[in-house]
Amino acid sequence: MRRSYLTSFLLLLGVTFINLLVLICWTHFSGSTHEPYFHLPRPWNPASKTAGGAQEGGVPRRTAAVSKKEVVRVFMDFPQSRASWGIAHNRALESILSHYPRAEVVVLVTAPRDHAKLAFADALGATHFQRYQKRGYNVSVQVINGASFLNNAGVDPDLPGQDWYRHALRKPALSGASCVGCYNPANAYASKTLEYQISSATFPLPLLMYIRLAHLWREGGYYTDFNVLWHRPFPPARYFDVSLRACSPVDKEGLQAHVNTLQESFNRTGKEPPQEMRMSFSTPPSGAFPSMHMHFLKHDPVLACAMLRLGDPENEKCYAESDDYGRECVIAIMNRCIVQENTTLAEKELCVIQERKSPGQLPASSSSPPRAPCPPSHYSTMRVRQGHVVEWFNCDLRAGMSLPLADDWRQDPRVIRSHALWMGPYVSMGVIPTPTSMFRWDNPFSIPSTHPDSLYARATADVIALHSWAPAQSCPKLGLEAGVQKAAEGRCTYSEYIEGTRICAPSFFIPGVQKGASTFLFAKLSRHPQVLQSIAGSQYKEVGTYTTRRDRYPYRSEFYPYTAPGEPFHVGDASVPYISSLQAPELILKDNPRAKFLFSLRDPVLRAWSDYRYQKSLYSTKGWTFKEVVRKSIQELQDCCAQIPEIEPQGEKEKEKESAKKAQQQKNRMSRDLREEDQDHCERLDAYAFSRCNQSDPGRIVSRGLYVIFINHYLEHVAADNLHVVTVEEMKENPVLTLGRAASFLGLCPYDWSREDLDPVLVTGYKGPAKEDGGLDEEIERELRAFYRPFNARLYEVLGRNLGWEKEDRNASMEETGRRKDVRLANT
Numbered sequence: 001m002r003r004s005y006l007t008s009f010l011l012l013l014g015v016t017f018i019n020l021l022v023l024i025c026w027t028h029f030s031g032s033t034h035e036p037y038f039h040l041p042r043p044w045n046p047a048s049k050t051a052g053g054a055q056e057g058g059v060p061r062r063t064a065a066v067s068k069k070e071v072v073r074v075f076m077d078f079p080q081s082r083a084s085w086g087i088a089h090n091r092a093l094e095s096i097l098s099h100y101p102r103a104e105v106v107v108l109v110t111a112p113r114d115h116a117k118l119a120f121a122d123a124l125g126a127t128h129f130q131r132y133q134k135r136g137y138n139v140s141v142q143v144i145n146g147a148s149f150l151n152n153a154g155v156d157p158d159l160p161g162q163d164w165y166r167h168a169l170r171k172p173a174l175s176g177a178s179c180v181g182c183y184n185p186a187n188a189y190a191s192k193t194l195e196y197q198i199s200s201a202t203f204p205l206p207l208l209m210y211i212r213l214a215h216l217w218r219e220g221g222y223y224t225d226f227n228v229l230w231h232r233p234f235p236p237a238r239y240f241d242v243s244l245r246a247c248s249p250v251d252k253e254g255l256q257a258h259v260n261t262l263q264e265s266f267n268r269t270g271k272e273p274p275q276e277m278r279m280s281f282s283t284p285p286s287g288a289f290p291s292m293h294m295h296f297l298k299h300d301p302v303l304a305c306a307m308l309r310l311g312d313p314e315n316e317k318c319y320a321e322s323d324d325y326g327r328e329c330v331i332a333i334m335n336r337c338i339v340q341e342n343t344t345l346a347e348k349e350l351c352v353i354q355e356r357k358s359p360g361q362l363p364a365s366s367s368s369p370p371r372a373p374c375p376p377s378h379y380s381t382m383r384v385r386q387g388h389v390v391e392w393f394n395c396d397l398r399a400g401m402s403l404p405l406a407d408d409w410r411q412d413p414r415v416i417r418s419h420a421l422w423m424g425p426y427v428s429m430g431v432i433p434t435p436t437s438m439f440r441w442d443n444p445f446s447i448p449s450t451h452p453d454s455l456y457a458r459a460t461a462d463v464i465a466l467h468s469w470a471p472a473q474s475c476p477k478l479g480l481e482a483g484v485q486k487a488a489e490g491r492c493t494y495s496e497y498i499e500g501t502r503i504c505a506p507s508f509f510i511p512g513v514q515k516g517a518s519t520f521l522f523a524k525l526s527r528h529p530q531v532l533q534s535i536a537g538s539q540y541k542e543v544g545t546y547t548t549r550r551d552r553y554p555y556r557s558e559f560y561p562y563t564a565p566g567e568p569f570h571v572g573d574a575s576v577p578y579i580s581s582l583q584a585p586e587l588i589l590k591d592n593p594r595a596k597f598l599f600s601l602r603d604p605v606l607r608a609w610s611d612y613r614y615q616k617s618l619y620s621t622k623g624w625t626f627k628e629v630v631r632k633s634i635q636e637l638q639d640c641c642a643q644i645p646e647i648e649p650q651g652e653k654e655k656e657k658e659s660a661k662k663a664q665q666q667k668n669r670m671s672r673d674l675r676e677e678d679q680d681h682c683e684r685l686d687a688y689a690f691s692r693c694n695q696s697d698p699g700r701i702v703s704r705g706l707y708v709i710f711i712n713h714y715l716e717h718v719a720a721d722n723l724h725v726v727t728v729e730e731m732k733e734n735p736v737l738t739l740g741r742a743a744s745f746l747g748l749c750p751y752d753w754s755r756e757d758l759d760p761v762l763v764t765g766y767k768g769p770a771k772e773d774g775g776l777d778e779e780i781e782r783e784l785r786a787f788y789r790p791f792n793a794r795l796y797e798v799l800g801r802n803l804g805w806e807k808e809d810r811n812a813s814m815e816e817t818g819r820r821k822d823v824r825l826a827n828t
């Protein structure tokens with residue numbers, strides 16, 4: 001009796017404990033209670049009556065409620081390569097989101113057309129901001145493809161200066177072709193080297209300016225740079241950055257020039273603050289790009305003026321002669337349009353637009369009504385408001401450094417309020433300070449660029465943006481507060497800064513198998529709110545940094561999303577070639593010893609058949625049928641196997657390595673020991689021997705199905721607990737269960753997979769007219785099955801479960817063929 005009480009009690013305790021665990025996991029991520037890791041406030045929930053600052057999701061109440069009006073539209077752009085992306089850019093974005101959780105942030109990237117589809121280009125990929133999107137923030141990437149920018153739907157036929165832009169794109173001086181150090185979007189696809197990426201620092205400024213201004217013209221809203229931290233909300237509408245020169249303590253002349261400019265400007269309006277200072281540019285220390293912030297209402301005439309003037313003939317000359325991306329030329333134009341803040345000028349400019357507009361150049365959008373010349377509504381935005389608070393950036397908020405203005409202005413609370421912190425010129429290139437005890441956020445400018453510790457030296461030493469690289473979930477938590485607030489207050493120490501820049505290595509891998517529904521598995525898992533995809537590679541799935549793209553390996557942190565230590569995200573990489581790579585497991589584990597490996601396997605016969613159809617174009621040029629390909633492939637493999645004794649490890653060192661490997665394999669073995677007897681040479685193949693036999697196609701069509709070799713190789717490095725196998729057959733049979741198991745293996749919180757679309761992801765896409773489309777040839781299937789049988793048997797032993805590929809061999813393939821026919825019929 002007593003015993004049964006005890007058992008019940010223990011049972012109850014166990015169940016309660018499990019429930020508690022699930023609850024903690026769930027509430028932690030669903031955000032319904034305290035969020036220990038993520039420091040961003042959650043976006044304001046429009047359905048709720050409480051404003052954004054309210055006590056939502058455990059986020060502290062903000063003092064000023066965020067009204068619905070504050071759904072700001074913010075444009076940013078990243079005209080550089082992905083290699084230039086760094087932690088500071090994340091911080092810049094987060095600083096905006098922290099003030100405007102409901103902001104609609106559109107990040108413009110200049111990239112070739114292929115970018116959006118394949119994500120091979122070196123611009124930011126579509127998944128770049130997934131970590132924010134999964135938290136409910138509205139941050140997206142918009143690809144600008146030169147002419148398509150003008151011609152795509154939604155183009156305003158009245159967009160000023162568009163003819164100039166279209167032609168300028170093709171001009172060598174502007175397209176980057178003859179511009180040393182300019183980013184040439186046409187070449188971005190081809191560029192694979194980091195050297196190029198570093199040197200291709202920027203999209204030519206006049207073109208970039210046009211894109212920025214055009215977006216503001218069309219939509220209105222804010223534009224801000226990625227190298228600025230906003231530690232207060234944006235200044236009131238229609239006020240803009242005054243100058244950045246003040247940020248450089250070393251640039252005394254610039255500072256003085258800045259003060260003088262302000263002085264003049266103030267003098268013009270007497271003792272009053274300037275009526276309205278829209279924007280002014282100045283050149284920050286050499287090598288930097290002008291940082292700026294703009295806020296314009298839709299169709300603002302000043303924008304029109306600037307866009308038109310960018311194409312003035314004298315400016316073309318200026319760009320051509322510029323050794324500074326045309327920066328000074330743009331500055332001059334903007335100043336002409338802005339500093340002469342005179343409504344009549346702007347009115348005139350607007351009329352000029354109407355006149356210059358060449359009808360017929362672009363097809364007039366049928367949806368937009370014809371516009372009357374110079375509609376009065378355009379000018380209402382020009383009304384000058386007196387008594388504006390003047391605010392500007394300054395880079396060092398500590399006493400004494402920050403406000404280079406006369407004392408009386410300094411005292412005027414209407415005049416001086418700093419809103420943002422400019423993080424310095426090198427942040428544009430994704431570079432952060434190097435470890436010297438002196439380093440603080442606020443003084444990277446003080447180190448001469450020739451110094452080995454300087455940011456520039458660091459960039460050219462090829463370590464750009466390779467910040468500290470830490471195993472996933474291994475470093476202490478650190479969040480926005482440290483990154484933004486402390487920095488803004490000048491309190492961020494170097495070590496805090498570095499700690500805040502650590503990037504977690506990817507936490508899970510789907511190393512194939514090719515044609516094993518890896519695309520389906522990865523795509524579905526990526527729907528989980530905790531999973532982040534890679535930010536490059538085909539379908540943001542195949543980065544290949546640990547195998548095929550060895551050029552990426554040294555810069556691998558660039559290809560995975562930034563995840564801060566302790567964040568609840570899991571970053572995945574589903575590069576299928578990893579399966580047969582000798583180096584991949586070791587290299588991966590070096591970055592993250594706790595990485596998890598999820599293999600998606602498939603009846604090897606059907607895998608080969610799928611592979612054949614996938615690569616049909618390759619074989620059809622040679623006129624090879626599936627039967628021929630398979631026979632060649634088996635023959636090739638067997639020829640190679642016959643030489644195995646010769647290629648077995650010979651030297652002492654190699655032998656030692658071999659026995660250590662075997663010992664590790666035994667330790668990691670998932671079930672009972674393998675039988676020792678080998679049925680033929682091929683069965684004794686191990687990964688190392690295999691790597692010698694693993695030739696190009698068609699050789700691989702058969703060898704890719706020798707799963708036991710690959711799994712054994714992984715088990716030499718990976719603990720059995722960190723390796724999990726699912727099969728295509730299971731996925732087809734019960735996708736919800738299979739995904740659930742995979743997710744729980746990865747340590748993800750519970751998720752309702754049944755709400756996802758679980759239709760197979762068909763990547764084979766072969767629609768050719770082959771006679772073999774009728775199905776898999778029985779004779780070759782038999783041969784292939786006989787070939788795979790012993791390998792499968794060994795695999796089952798290693799895994800400790802029978803994957804059932806032999807049971808109803810023929811039935812399975814019949815079913816598969818039938819399904820394929822159905823799909824084909826459905827497609828036709």
Ligand SMILES: Nc1ncnc2c1ncn2[C@@H]1O[C@H](COP(=O)(O)OS(=O)(=O)O)[C@@H](OP(=O)(O)O)[C@H]1O
Pocket residue numbers: 513514515516517518519520576610611613614728729731732735758759760761762763764
């Ligand atoms: N849910 C589900 N269930 C069963 N089968 C599925 C599923 N999703 C994808 N597939 C099939 O997987 C094949 C594609 O595999 P991969 O995505 O790994 O291909 S690739 O290596 O990334 O090219 C491809 O096989 P074939 O159609 O036979 O070529 C897909 O149809």
